[in-house]
């Protein structure tokens with residue numbers, strides 16, 4: 001392989017996509033430990049949702065305009081195998097669509113999962129009557145009983161004014177009350193929780209408490225407890241508003257009313273003051289991110305896979321083409337992933353700020369971690385620059401060894417960062 005020369009850099013940026021591909025395909029000798037274990041698996045079974053919230057960060061709706069709106073049954077089986085092979089500690093079956101629209105898939109995950117903690121996030125719009133509510137609660141209970149591993153299951157209902165008032169098809173307070181009432185009347189074997197957005201002008205929690213004749217007790221700024229007449233308690237936790245998907249429409253009216261993402265995540269910094277969410281179990285709504293030697297992986301309803309906050313948009317894997325080990329091998333081919341998993345999001349924010357601080361400001365405005373990484377790296381020239389700088393940083397830190405077939409990269413460890421930046425900026429400015 002020819003040594004990489006300074007003049008080659010401008011050629012690189014003339015075809016940034018090709019150059020990035022070449023860099024990612026290089027057989028780099030990483031001196032870092034690869035982790036072949038899961039931490040927290042997230043799965044979005046469908047992108048469709050009848051509630052059609054006006055703030056939905058996924059732009060979920062009831063019209064199936066998505067090219068591939070849901071995982072099919074083969075993909076659900078593959079997802080189950082993928083998650084079980086990963087040895088993840090927690091599985092969140094969440095919105096990004098309404099998981100109860102794929103009830104069979106949902107029940108199959110609950111009955112067959114090896115994961116010890118499972119959470120289902122739902123709008124609860126299915127609880128339209130006593131019969132329907134009891135039927136659904138019974139089906140969850142039965143699926144859980146069938147699981148020989150006896151996971152802890154939490155059913156978490158999204159309840160705030162965006163869901164119960166502003167949505168195109170709002171969830172009525174009586175739906176929430178149905179779920180709470182029938183859940184509390186007997187032992188189903190799983191826990192119930194509520195979650196909402198932290199908004200000063202939202203009375204949903206009060207209306208729900210009134211409907212079930214319960215009391216709300218404050219735990220702290222993020223948590224309340226709903227105490228029912230029979231003494232049972234249900235945690236009611238609060239979250240920040242995201243301005244992605246349809247949520248962008250609320251950026252002007254609500255950004256001053258919700259907590260900026262970096263403040264929200266401040267308690268979750270690691271001992272080096274980095275924010276590494278790609279290796280953590282997320283219990284943020286209850287105030288914790290547990291750092292763990294495992295990878296947090298999201299499975300999207302189109303079958304794509306990525307490490308949470310540690311995968312560039314062009315490096316998603318797919319359930320159909322990658323089993324767990326193959327997907328990890330694939331993710332680790334990207335130097336950016338190595339940087340994101342060791343130094344976290346802030347290092348990427350700093351790298352991208354070198355080329356354009358405006359991108360960083362705009363990305364952070366979305367108040368959502370996955371969207372931030374995707375938008376930071378959406379421009380091909382910025383993506384290539386971040387890749388080259390990541391390689392440079394990893395070589396300097398001794399995390400990439402330069403061998404015969406990667407000798408060309410030696411140049412990168414020597415080249416002045418400002419020269420690299422200058423070349424990148426010429427192409428970046430042209431591309432805007």
Ligand code: SF4
Pocket residue numbers: 049050051052053055056057058059060061095096097098122123158163
């Ligand atoms: S209920 Fe959840 S998934 Fe459905 S539209 Fe609202 S925010 Fe999106």
